Amino acid sequence: MADTPRIIQPRTLKGFRDILPATMLAREELLEQVRGVFRAHGYCPFDTPALEYTEILLGKGSAENDRQMYRFTDNGGRDVALRFDLTVPLARFIAQHAGGLGVPFRGYHIGSVWRGENTQRGRYREFMQCDFDAIGTESVVADVETLVVINDLLDALGVGEFTIRINSREILAGVLEGAGLAERAVPLLRALDKLDKIGRDGVATEMMAEAGVDAGQADTVLSLAELDGSAGEVLAGLAELVVDNEGGQRGLARLGEIIAAAKAAGVADSRLAVAPAIARGLDYYTGVVFETTLDELEDIGSVCSGGRYDDLAGLYTKQRLPGVGASLGLDRLLAAMDELGQLPARSTAAPVFIALFDPERLHEYLGLAAELRRAGIGCEVHTEAKKLGAQLKYADRRGFQLALVMGEREWERGICQVRTLASGDKCELELKTLAQDLGRLLGEPRAGSRFTTDSTAS
């Protein structure tokens, strides 16, 4: 007997995963929508390598990022690492290319990032980010545009109503300065950011422990979180808190301007909330900050967050490059849509299955398939001439909508038997107008078409 080769157990690394067709199809269609929105706003795509010199990445995120980095020495002896986010590569990219590209630069960057995170709670070690930024401008127009893009993204993805929560780091700084707490801003805002997670008392306790403030001071900062109501009402409340602080007033005026302009740009009032307790990424944000929650799934947290930064690329260039941007959490959104039952259960984007009923007629089946594709109708000719029942079972499992069955009798009469796989309904259509009639039966969706939630079969 010959040696039996050893079977290697097929498996992915802990914290990594394969993406199966149904999910991948939804992800691709979401990405198509996302790119469409970015482009419609003048943002242009760019890409950076997965691997960078460790020197470029290290110490640029949090200490946690450094610990979680996939870092190694390559075959050429270089100290390299996989990117852990898209922000640091963007900073390096823009420092390197701003001269050639010119500013303002509106770019979007879609790609995987890698973090050796704790894999509990459904976190993965490889996930996709979709960042967009306008760099080299301090204009309020760029702040507004960021907000409008967030609005249009969530609108296009069709995940129900949502709320964009806006705040300003200038206002936060003003309030802290007014209370004589400017020096303790970092631990105070880090604690404040946890309000949704650990509640008011938890935040107060952490502020006292980590920032060394007393209960009264913690209370002053926490009073920010009590401001509630319409955007106008919250802005009025904030005005009182920064009455003596110039920076805070400047931030407040700008925030008001952004909100008014966003409305003029078509963002519904009901989708905008001023949320004075949002601080976000303490390291580089300096102006407006955003978070976006889905009204039906608030507890999954923000699906699109960002803000304005004063100088992203200062570590790599002396050119000052202020900007504003945000990041769409595509994988989180995909999980949310799954939870809301908004993902189609199909694993094919082609709606039509052609049974290989009479293998002698292969050329005719293939010719018909080509004709349907030319008319924009995706289809698959089955590879195996099995019994019809087995073929239809396969088609149903894959999520095809319609199956075409043609034997001797049908070919001779110039007709085609059409079965709706979900219902089992049958009808006969004439071959000479088949593409047209199928188009009508299928309604809008087509192979390669935009994401539609109503095209699920099976």
Place this chain on the structure above:
Amino acid sequence: MADTPRIIQPRTLKGFRDILPATMLAREELLEQVRGVFRAHGYCPFDTPALEYTEILLGKGSAENDRQMYRFTDNGGRDVALRFDLTVPLARFIAQHAGGLGVPFRGYHIGSVWRGENTQRGRYREFMQCDFDAIGTESVVADVETLVVINDLLDALGVGEFTIRINSREILAGVLEGAGLAERAVPLLRALDKLDKIGRDGVATEMMAEAGVDAGQADTVLSLAELDGSAGEVLAGLAELVVDNEGGQRGLARLGEIIAAAKAAGVADSRLAVAPAIARGLDYYTGVVFETTLDELEDIGSVCSGGRYDDLAGLYTKQRLPGVGASLGLDRLLAAMDELGQLPARSTAAPVFIALFDPERLHEYLGLAAELRRAGIGCEVHTEAKKLGAQLKYADRRGFQLALVMGEREWERGICQVRTLASGDKCELELKTLAQDLGRLLGEPRAGSRFTTDSTAS
């Protein structure tokens, strides 16, 4: 003076590169076309992680692949590596999921791969592959479908005429067997594969040196390369060479069947060539093999290659999984299109630029932009209220097609000044029918639209 922070030189690793907007825009649009063709043929997307256990990848490609692998020990002490192709991950994927997915499985897989290659001759260490495969079937239908997909891909990408060269490993094996050279197939076919590169004499010399054959035997193998003419003529020539060999005859019959069926499926005669000297990837191909060259740029080599394999996943499962597939060399194609002058020079997919002429009117500009986007016309409101000349210069550099200029006078009269950036032409349009009129001026292409080569500005 405060410390001046050290500036880290912004740079990418040797062999890696950033992809700038104009190229990235073209790549994204090509990928959109590619996905559309895959889907129209019933292929569904899936994805696998960039990182795998080294055990999964090592020794599955060539020894060169092993040497070039980015391999390291992760923070959890695992021996891991970045994938160097998409074929090995596909094999692991299908071994792991065939049960759940069912066969036949038609899948496509688009992603980056990493190889620490010699970086001469414009090779990169990170590049993108687009693979598609039909697995779990021995049907000739799957072979034909692969060929039709290759045809439709190249057609959709609009890179001019092309030739799909087809051969059969069964015929090659038959010819070698007939000449008593079956045992020396590997070095002989490896040498034969170099015919285009080193010529007839070079191949003969290599065959004698590496396979230990004499000049007459080398000649017999090389006679394959002399068969020329239409597909029918070459098939007839091959028939003579395998007249005594059953396997060779089987391969020949199947090849004829594939070609006839491809024609029935609409592949033009002129695009199909039988090329008896093509052997390809000696390790796993067992049946039909394909290569595709662009008629205008033959010297860049094959842009889409593949073939049939008997058992892809044998290393990871006892289930036999034969299949057929091919890989589109997207980056090579992109370079070719660049050479043919088929890449647009724009770095925006939005065709319309709105000058921020009168900052007091920001709300009106933003409102107009929202209206145009709703009508499917991508646009950007400029962020800086600079002099008009500077704004138009920026717009021209980015590759916008039209610039809209509106000041006091225009807003009051309800009109808009429209400048064609490439030509400098001006006209006036009424605001109330602007979206419609701009649509006409712009012709077909839209933000987020399909790839069109005639929409270049500047």
